[in-house]
Amino acid sequence: MAILVTGGAGFIGSHTCVELLNAGEEIVVMDNFYNSNSRALDGIKEITGKSFKFYEDDMLDMPAIDRIFADNDIEQVIHFAGYKCVPESVQKPLVYYSNNLRGTFNILETMKKYGCTKFVFSSSATVYGIPETVPVKEDFPLSAINPYGSTKLIIENLCREMYAADSSWTMILLRYFNPVGAHKSGKIGEDPNGIPNNLMPIVLDKAAGKRDVLQVAGNDYPTPDGSCVRDYIHVVDLAKGHVAAVKKARAMNGGCPAYNLGTGNGYSVIEILDAFQRVNGIDLGYTIGPRRAGDAATTYSDPSLAEKELGWKAELGIEDMCRDAWSFRKIREAENK
Numbered sequence: 001m002a003i004l005v006t007g008g009a010g011f012i013g014s015h016t017c018v019e020l021l022n023a024g025e026e027i028v029v030m031d032n033f034y035n036s037n038s039r040a041l042d043g044i045k046e047i048t049g050k051s052f053k054f055y056e057d058d059m060l061d062m063p064a065i066d067r068i069f070a071d072n073d074i075e076q077v078i079h080f081a082g083y084k085c086v087p088e089s090v091q092k093p094l095v096y097y098s099n100n101l102r103g104t105f106n107i108l109e110t111m112k113k114y115g116c117t118k119f120v121f122s123s124s125a126t127v128y129g130i131p132e133t134v135p136v137k138e139d140f141p142l143s144a145i146n147p148y149g150s151t152k153l154i155i156e157n158l159c160r161e162m163y164a165a166d167s168s169w170t171m172i173l174l175r176y177f178n179p180v181g182a183h184k185s186g187k188i189g190e191d192p193n194g195i196p197n198n199l200m201p202i203v204l205d206k207a208a209g210k211r212d213v214l215q216v217a218g219n220d221y222p223t224p225d226g227s228c229v230r231d232y233i234h235v236v237d238l239a240k241g242h243v244a245a246v247k248k249a250r251a252m253n254g255g256c257p258a259y260n261l262g263t264g265n266g267y268s269v270i271e272i273l274d275a276f277q278r279v280n281g282i283d284l285g286y287t288i289g290p291r292r293a294g295d296a297a298t299t300y301s302d303p304s305l306a307e308k309e310l311g312w313k314a315e316l317g318i319e320d321m322c323r324d325a326w327s328f329r330k331i332r333e334a335e336n337k
């Protein structure tokens with residue numbers, strides 16, 4: 001029995017594949033390399049010393065998905081594949097709805113056809129909208145504040161309604177906060193194809209001399225230093241949370257729980273930048289710029305339910321995140337020369 005990992009060559013997907021293989025799981029990976037590349041697959045194999053079947057396929061290609069299930073005994077699916085750039089989703093809502101929703105429908109319909117009933121979904125803290133209080137708990141109100149978030153919320157609702165209609169489904173919804181960092185080997189990390197929008201890829205571009213300006217998007221928020229506070233979580237901790245979810249799904253006979261995968265700690269943008277400079281001995285030369293539309297002042301998780309029910313807790317801190325992210329980027333820069 002194998003775990004199908006859709007989007008398994010991506011940032012979180014590749015780190016999850018490493019931890020699944022390290023945990024003795026058999027995996028099958030599917031990715032269309034829209035926002036990833038085959039070097040991630042090589043990295044997974046080098047780190048673990050293990051191999052796995054890979055399908056370069058698109059989740060919009062229903063016959064391709066069917067072939068994966070026909071050729072492999074898939075026990076459960078971890079579904080990462082999807083577009084995830086918030087500003088791009090605002091510009092292209094139909095592209096985001098069409099890709100993220102049709103693709104997920106194809107996966108779930110094929111799972112149903114083959115009697116595969118265990119689905120671990122890559123959801124996001126964005127389904128909380130702008131929370132009124134912190135820390136954020138799983139029973140907080142859900143809302144969408146951008147098309148990307150809408151697709152995540154719609155898929156969560158579909159999972160809940162599928163379980164309500166047929167209790168044989170086991171759906172685990174994992175709500176990520178702010179994933180950053182890289183595997184300490186430096187063989188896999190955040191290696192996006194497009195123009196980065198998130199803080200850490202932008203910091204790395206600045207540190208690597210690929211960007212002239214690094215701005216803190218506002219320092220007039222009601223926070224200790226005025227910059228926004230977020231719950232940054234090391235991608236390796238996040239990956240280990242997926243291993244715990246797979247084991248939980250295996251032990252369940254129906255359900256649709258949601259879990260926050262965060263550290264429960266909030267760090268400001270300026271704290272992250274200062275930590276990055278400190279652990280890597282780099283002067284980022286950042287400046288203070290205007291607020292970014294749509295940003296919440298403060299959001300961080302209460303991860304206690306994941307600790308209680310998944311037996312999982314984040315272990316790495318922001319220094320690890322900053323050090324590992326830069327280590328990976330330095331290696332990539334050297335390889336690309």
Ligand code: WQD
Pocket residue numbers: 084086123124125126176177178179197198199200202214215216217218228229230269292295
């Ligand atoms: C973090 C903070 C920015 C760039 C997004 C998605 C969320 C999830 C994680 C997928 C913010 C500030 C940024 C810069 C800055 N993704 N910033 N200067 O917005 O918390 O969450 O990514 O699930 O769904 O919404 O993350 O990394 O974009 O920004 O000051 O050049 O860094 O304003 O306060 P965010 P982010």
